[in-house]
Amino acid sequence: MKKLINDPRNVVRQTFEGFVAMHKGLFRLLDEVNVVVKSRLDPGKVGLVIGGGSGHEPMFLEFIGEGFADAVCQGNIFAAPPPDVILAATKAADRGHGVLYVYGNYAGDNLNFDMAAEMAEMDGIRTATVRVMDDVASAPPERATDRRGIAGDFYVIKIAGAACDAGLDLDEVRRITEKAGNNTRTMGVALSPGTIPGISKPTFELPDDEIEIGMGLHGEPGVRRGPMEPADALVDNLIELIAADLPLKSGDEVCVLVNGFGSTTRMELLICMRRALERLDQLGIKVYDAQAGDYATCQEMAGASISLLRLDSELRRYYDHPAWSPAFSTRR
Amino acid sequence: MDSISAAQAREMMVYVADVIVESKELLCEADRNIGDGDHGIGMAAGLDRCREELRAREFTDVYDVFSTSGRTMIRTMGGASGIIFGMLFYAGSRNMPPQSEIGVSEFSCMFEKALAEIQAKGHAEVGDKTVVDALHPMVVSLRHSSESALPFKEALRRAYLAAEEGKEASKHYVAKFGKTKTLGERAIGFPDAGAVSLSLIAKAMSDWAEMVQHG
Structure with a gap:
């Protein structure tokens, strides 16, 4: 397959570099890890960290912004980011009110985000997790917690971003985000x-x-x-x-x-x-x-x-919450 | 050979890394049969970094060799294999009092802890078509070798045979985890890619001991 790439080993880094350079000043790229963070983070809010394997762009990378994620971390193509990378994103997004993780329900993501959550706790950062499991095809309803996260990530991230932006606390942000996932x-x-x-x-x-x-x-x-x-x-x-x-x-x-x-x-x-x-x-x-x-x-x-x-009515309110990211913005 | 020194452990892990890096395509192919085909990429990249870390300095503590290897894999690989194969070396070696050499018994303990940690994190049992299918029999074999006071080389040879047998057995299982899960019966006939990696690692350790003996 012909692809417009350079060294295949650098595709993820160069994707992140292109993205950050394009949106001059809005986001910053952390050194050595594939993490982008909003340059300006409103104080007093729960941080939203999203991520997963690379290769699904614009998911997750470009769903960062106002009323969207505060930091995005990605692993290699189709591979969950390592815990240290997720931890770097967590620290960057935390403003002392805890961090919500939203990601697709895959074995690799679960293992790495869970380990990052343990490491964050040791560093005194509270985290909560909502795994997206929207893919109806991947398991029957009685095993719904085995389902994978796919494009429905978008809705769950949109609602989570709105709840964080509204200034709710971590438990409330998680409750509303779970509700979005369940629907x-x-x-x-x-x-x-x-x-x-x-x-x-x-x-x-x-x-x-x-x-x-x-x-x-x-x-x-x-x-x-x-x-x-x-x-x-x-x-x-x-x-x-x-x-x-x-x-x-x-x-x-x-x-x-x-x-x-x-x-x-x-x-x-x-x-x-x-x-x-x-x-x-x-x-x-x-x-x-x-x-x-x-x-x-x-x-x-x-x-x-x-x-x-x-x-x-509750989900509609958060869906309507004004938001802007490079991949999606609410209608004016 | 009744024990291995820190220098030998380093040599062994570098050899394991060499073998995995060379087996990149084979591991991708094993994964492509029933998964997304990237297992070899992560494993090769992780063990390449691990090899760099091991070559960068001298080691006097055997556990330091294994914990450095495992922690490097966890830190750099990502994916399920980053945690699982990182923990294979890290779970039983972290926070251990330094030892300039270890015997089969300590070696066996290390992998027993790894199995427990991997099962605690992944909730997999033998028969679920995961790395546990090969790791469980390998740990049983090591424990047996330790109890029978077998020399290191023989313990590693038997550990490999047990892992290989477990990998072969994984062909008959339906997957309960990972991206292969949704295949159902279609996965039968193919071994789990993680079990293939584990068997390769066990073989590399055994081959290394063989070479040391004759070299």
């Missing part, structure tokens, strides 16, 4: 794989005329492989799986995210969005807000996921 679901469909920089073989194989429903962001197998179908049929399938899982009922209100995996065109995303809104309307679901774009990617993987955040 977020995602289902995706993969069309073709991505490749890790520096490795020639793709992360999975999928015949040209086949799709896989529910495949993970690292090529983890999904729930069903089948022939390629028109966008409307696939979108209906995804919505059906999410609606049954939440479960959604007529009159519920949701936000909709149609997320591209990396090489899916905007044209395709908007075609999927068209059907998603049509289908939700048929089901009597009210759509409060809708977004389409690349939020959580897997290199040049093709395909898309649909995420829904079910709102109540």
Whole structure:
């Protein structure tokens, strides 16, 4: 796979360097660790640290900003950051009111963030953790705590950032963020794989005329492989799986995210969005807000996921909380 | 050989690092079969850093060699393997009173602590298709060798055979953890990539002892 990179060993660092240089002065890059921190941190607030493996940009890197994360830490491609890196981000984000970790529920992330939390505690910093587990395909409802975090990370981070920015204490920030997580679901469909920089073989194989429903962001197998179908049929399938899982009922209100995996065109995303809104309307679901774009990617993987955040008045308030990050900002 | 000195432990760990760095592609391939294919990248990078740290100074304490190795892997690798393989060397060597040499019994204790720590953190049992499938039999073998007062070389040889057998057995299991979990029955026939790494590490330690004996 041809990629616009230099030495594959430096891709993560150079991604961070490019990002920080582009947003002149807004963020700073820590020495030797792949951590970006907001240059100006409002005092008196809980810090929000997000992170995970690299290679999913704009997730997590570009969800830093006002009403978003205070610091972002990333590991190598698809690998959780080491505890020392997470600890550096924790120290940078802490203003004496504790730090909330929000990250996807993967074995590697759990191990490294948990160890960082222990180290932070020894340094006198209180932390709380919310793991995102929105991927409906990755485990049945009775094992929901085994589910992975994918594009739904966005909603959970958005709500967490708003709760921190509102000046709530750590317990309250965690409660609201958990509530956002409990009301977020995602289902995706993969069309073709991505490749890790520096490795020639793709992360999975999928015949040209086949799709896989529910495949993970690292090529983890999904729930069903089948022939390629028109966008409307696939979108209906995804919505059906999410609606049954939440479960959604007529009159519920949701936000909709149609997320591209990396090489899916905007044209395709908007075609999927068209059907998603049509289908939700048929089901009597009210759509409060809708977004389409690349939020959580897997290199040049093709395909898309649909995420829904079910709102109540509290979550709507935090969703509306003004926020700005390079990857997303609230409407003016 | 009834014990290993700090200098020998360093030599052994550098050899282990050499083998893992050379096995990068093999480990990626093992991971690609049933995971995301990056296991070898993390392992090779971590052990490369570990090798640098070990070469940077002299060691007089055997536990310092293992804790430096493990801590370096935890600090630099990331991913589940950073913690798990770092703890393999770090859990049983941190905060230990310095020893200029250790015997099979201390060596066995070190890996027993590692197994306990890895299981406490990851909640994996034998049969869950993780590194524990190879590490558990290796620890049992080391304990047995210690009780039977076997020489170091023989203890390492048996530890490797036990780890290798455990790795082979992992082919028959369905994964309960990590990115392989969602594969279900599709994972059967492939060993766990972490168990492959552990077996390689055990083999490298045994091969090193063989070379020392004959070298």
